[in-house]
Amino acid sequence: MSEKTKSGAKAAPVYAGDCAKPVTTASLVDMKRKGVKITMLTAYDCPTARAAEEAGIDAVLVGDSVAMTKLGYESTLPVTMEEMLHHVKAVKRGLSRALLVADMPYLSYELDAKEAARNAGRFLKEGGAHAVKLEGGLEVAPIVKELVKVNVPVFGHLGLTPQAVHRLGGYRVQGRKPEDAERIATEARVLEGAGVCAIVLECVPAELARDITRRVCVPTIGIGAGAHCDGQVLVSDDMLGLTEGGPTKFVKRYADLRAQAVRAMADYCREVREGRFPGPEHSFTNPS
Ligand code: KIV
Numbered sequence: 001m002s003e004k005t006k007s008g009a010k011a012a013p014v015y016a017g018d019c020a021k022p023v024t025t026a027s028l029v030d031m032k033r034k035g036v037k038i039t040m041l042t043a044y045d046c047p048t049a050r051a052a053e054e055a056g057i058d059a060v061l062v063g064d065s066v067a068m069t070k071l072g073y074e075s076t077l078p079v080t081m082e083e084m085l086h087h088v089k090a091v092k093r094g095l096s097r098a099l100l101v102a103d104m105p106y107l108s109y110e111l112d113a114k115e116a117a118r119n120a121g122r123f124l125k126e127g128g129a130h131a132v133k134l135e136g137g138l139e140v141a142p143i144v145k146e147l148v149k150v151n152v153p154v155f156g157h158l159g160l161t162p163q164a165v166h167r168l169g170g171y172r173v174q175g176r177k178p179e180d181a182e183r184i185a186t187e188a189r190v191l192e193g194a195g196v197c198a199i200v201l202e203c204v205p206a207e208l209a210r211d212i213t214r215r216v217c218v219p220t221i222g223i224g225a226g227a228h229c230d231g232q233v234l235v236s237d238d239m240l241g242l243t244e245g246g247p248t249k250f251v252k253r254y255a256d257l258r259a260q261a262v263r264a265m266a267d268y269c270r271e272v273r274e275g276r277f278p279g280p281e282h283s284f285t286n287p288s
Contacts, residue, residue, distance in 0.1 A: 023058050023099040025131055025153045025197040031058070031230070032219040038231025040101075040221055041239070044070050044087045048236055049094030059099040059221075061133065061233060062088045064106070064163070069237040076162045077106045081119055084108075088127035101155055102129035106163045109134050113146035120152040131197060135161035137187030141194040148195035156191040158184050158212075159225065160203035171248075173224075175204040181211075188212045188220075200233060201225040203250070224250030 021027075031038050040059040043049040044066045052060055066087050067079035088102045102123035109116035116134075123129040132147065133155035134140055144154050159174045168174070175181040185208065188199055198219045201209045206226025213220045213228050222229030234251060237243045241256040271277035 020097070022097050025099065028059070028099070028198055028219045028231075029217070032217075038219055038221060040231055040233035041236045042066075042069075042233070043091050043094070043236055046090045046094035049091040049098075052236065053095055053098050057098050058231070059101060059233075060091060060095060061101045062091050062103060062129075063133075063235065064103040065235050069235060069243065075165055077165075079105045081105060081108050081122070085122060085127050088123055088129055092128035099131065100129045101131045101133050102127055104132050104134045109143055110136075110140070113143050116143045117146050117150045117152070120147045120154075121150060124152060131155055133157055133200060135163050137184070138190055141190050144191060144194035144196055153197045154195065155198045155200055155221075156188070156196040157200040157202065158187055158191070158204075159201050162202075171203070173203045173205065175208045181205070181208045184208060185212050185215065188216050192216045192218050201229060224248070 028038055038058050039056070040061055041052050041057055042061045042063040042065055043052055044062060049060055062084065064076040064079050064084065066084070067073040067076045070087075071079065071083070073079070084102060084105050088100070092100055104116070104120060104123075108119045120132045123132050131153035134143065135157040137156075137158055140156075144156065147154050160168070160171060162171065165171060175184045181204075184204060188201075191199060196218060198221055199212070199216065200221045200223065201212060202222075203224040206228060209220060209222050209225035210228035213230055219230035221231040221233050223233050223235075235243075238247055238251040239254050241247075241253045242258050242261075244258065247253050268277065
């Protein structure tokens with residue numbers, strides 16, 4: 001099923017259930033059951049959220065990747081709860097149908113389960129999110145349980161977990177060795193047992209993602225995890241070509257917006273310097 005968007009573009013196929021209905025965590029499970037692929041993108045502001053929803057997106061993640069894409073940090077570690085809430089509120093204003101997932105920033109959930117529940121609750125209560133996402137396996141299972149106890153739906157995140165970049169020694173594929181693959185698969189089942197409603201699998205071999213997807217009942221959402229996951233997520237800045245430098249292997253660039261923006265800004269600078277902008281059509285004159 002596809003439909004015309006407000007801007008006239010032909011939208012990608014939308015959730016095959018009822019596309020006018022808000023997407024819920026239960027719809028994602030339903031989609032897995034029916035074999036309908038789940039689409040998810042990050043967004044950090046209201047216009048991007050609106051565009052994603054107009055394009056037919058099922059779920060929007062306000063990722064802590066905002067630290068790198070928008071705030072100029074070299075990792076996701078520095079972003080704070082207050083900064084995340086600011087972006088979640090902006091994205092919320094742009095959505096009416098898609099599921100809104102808020103990423104829990106580094107040190108907002110790992111140290112104390114009650115503090116984790118309080119912070120997660122703020123994303124729902126103040127930010128209007130429908131679910132939160134947190135990174136990690138066995139060590140975060142008790143925290144997932146605590147969040148579920150206060151009715152916060154939780155997305156897990158396994159494989160390459162960027163908040164652990166320094167422990168992992170860089171942004172690299174995880175689960176290549178059989179013992180690592182086994183551990184990640186076990187962690188997926190433990191997270192499912194703890195009550196997660198979905199699991200993001202980042203940068204793991206496609207075979208491992210396929211096995212996990214078969215073994216758990218909750219949907220898997222892959223990024224750099226091959227085609228067998230129940231859904232896919234990409235960082236919107238990466239797929240729109242807004243990030244500097246070449247894309248990593250798992251990113252497909254669907255547009256080249258940064259290059260277009262640089263060209264447009266250079267044209268503007270040149271026209272202002274040459275006195276060609278503003279022209280009469282952009283100027284006000286007194287009525288005669
Ligand atoms: O922060 C983020 O954007 C993420 C995605 C890469 C899944 O966690």
